[in-house]
Amino acid sequence: MKKRVAVLAGDGIGKEVTNAAMAVLDAVGRRFQHEFEWVHGLLGGDALDQAGHPIPEETVKKCEESDAILLGAIGGPKWDHYPKELRPEKGLLQLRKHFELSVNLRPVQAYKTLLASSPLKEEVAEGVDLVFVRELTGGLYFGEPSYHNDEEAVDTLHYKREEIERVVRFAFEMAKQRRKKVSSVDKANVLESSRLWREVVEEVAADFPDVEYEHMLVDSTAMKLITSPASFDVIVTENMFGDILSDEASVICGSLGMLPSASLRADGFGLYEPVHGSAPDIAGQNIANPLGAILSGAMMLRTAFGMSKEANAVEAAVRTVLEEGYSTAEFKGIGGTVLSTTELTEKVVDHIENEQ
Ligand code: ATP
Ligand code: MG
Numbered sequence: 001m002k003k004r005v006a007v008l009a010g011d012g013i014g015k016e017v018t019n020a021a022m023a024v025l026d027a028v029g030r031r032f033q034h035e036f037e038w039v040h041g042l043l044g045g046d047a048l049d050q051a052g053h054p055i056p057e058e059t060v061k062k063c064e065e066s067d068a069i070l071l072g073a074i075g076g077p078k079w080d081h082y083p084k085e086l087r088p089e090k091g092l093l094q095l096r097k098h099f100e101l102s103v104n105l106r107p108v109q110a111y112k113t114l115l116a117s118s119p120l121k122e123e124v125a126e127g128v129d130l131v132f133v134r135e136l137t138g139g140l141y142f143g144e145p146s147y148h149n150d151e152e153a154v155d156t157l158h159y160k161r162e163e164i165e166r167v168v169r170f171a172f173e174m175a176k177q178r179r180k181k182v183s184s185v186d187k188a189n190v191l192e193s194s195r196l197w198r199e200v201v202e203e204v205a206a207d208f209p210d211v212e213y214e215h216m217l218v219d220s221t222a223m224k225l226i227t228s229p230a231s232f233d234v235i236v237t238e239n240m241f242g243d244i245l246s247d248e249a250s251v252i253c254g255s256l257g258m259l260p261s262a263s264l265r266a267d268g269f270g271l272y273e274p275v276h277g278s279a280p281d282i283a284g285q286n287i288a289n290p291l292g293a294i295l296s297g298a299m300m301l302r303t304a305f306g307m308s309k310e311a312n313a314v315e316a317a318v319r320t321v322l323e324e325g326y327s328t329a330e331f332k333g334i335g336g337t338v339l340s341t342t343e344l345t346e347k348v349v350d351h352i353e354n355e356q
Pocket of ligand 2: 277
């Protein structure tokens with residue numbers, strides 16, 4: 001199969017980690033007879049420097065003509081003095097908006113060899129394998145009116161039934177492929193929007209009799225993510241709750257560098273990116289952890305291209321490399337062998353090419 005991917009490497013370590021993801025997907029292509037065509041586009045600070053705008057027209061066009069988008073990371077102190085409309089982050093927000101990416105997926109896994117770097121006790125972090133399904137384009141962050149003056153401030157939490165249904169249905173579909181459990185998170189004891197959310201969850205759940213589900217309040221979910229994170233499978237929630245809880249959960253596995261994500265449009269088209277930022281403090285040193293970007297590539301294979309066995313091969317290769325004791329600099333001190341970005345990537349590539 002031939003697939004075209006728009007690669008927006010961006011700034012800082014973005015280029016290093018997208019190079020890693022491309023190398024791994026090229027290895028998948030060799031092993032499984034696929035061809036990935038990489039179309040490079042400018043985004044963020046890099047785009048500001050070279051084209052005077054954080055998201056040039058040409059970049060949007062390249063994305064429109066591709067089957068998926070692979071993104072590195074954007075931003076950094078170099079562009080902090082630019083006016084708000086021209087900040088690198090604006091480029092990413094516009095991209096999300098343009099492509100109506102309304103469902104955000106963030107898996108969190110605790111890998112056995114990295115447990116010692118989790119802030120949680122090892123026995124609590126062990127076995128964590130959950131995924132956040134977050135509504136990304138509605139709720140408090142986008143509701144109107146939204147303003148403040150000296151005397152008052154207003155934000156509006158607004159959801160339409162169809163916006164809720166889209167993300168909830170996605171979560172149940174996903175749970176069907178996993179451990180068949182959905183935890184829906186809201187604040188239904190206080191918020192009207194949460195009461196509608198619960199109604200919609202009940203309706204959708206009726207279509208998935210083999211999926212177990214529960215309603216949880218956001219405050220107790222925040223606690224449970226620390227006390228028993230391994231009890232979760234799929235967590236579905238609205239925009240702001242998802243923003244906060246997914247960041248809380250991201251620390252469980254010990255490094256931001258490990259975490260992949262995907263943001264999807266209703267028809268399945270999506271943008272795949274590691275959760276971390278451009279990490280200017282380590283950029284250009286070939287020490288960044290490439291696994292978040294590589295695992296984002298695996299999500300792309302599965303979700304965008306329906307290539308499940310290929311995605312499984314990437315995830316298995318990552319697990320094997322970690323089990324062999326390899327990792328990157330942020331894990332030094334917990335034992336094992338610290339490799340550079342390119343060396344660790346090579347290890348993953350070797351496993352994909354050599355294991356049949
Ligand atoms: P942003 O605002 O773009 O999200 P941030 O400041 O929140 O950025 P990062 O740029 O992700 O966060 O960096 C946070 C810390 O995590 C930094 O110390 C950085 O070096 C580290 N870090 C982030 N990504 C990686 C990675 N892939 N490998 C190793 N360390 C990383
Ligand atoms: Mg950040």
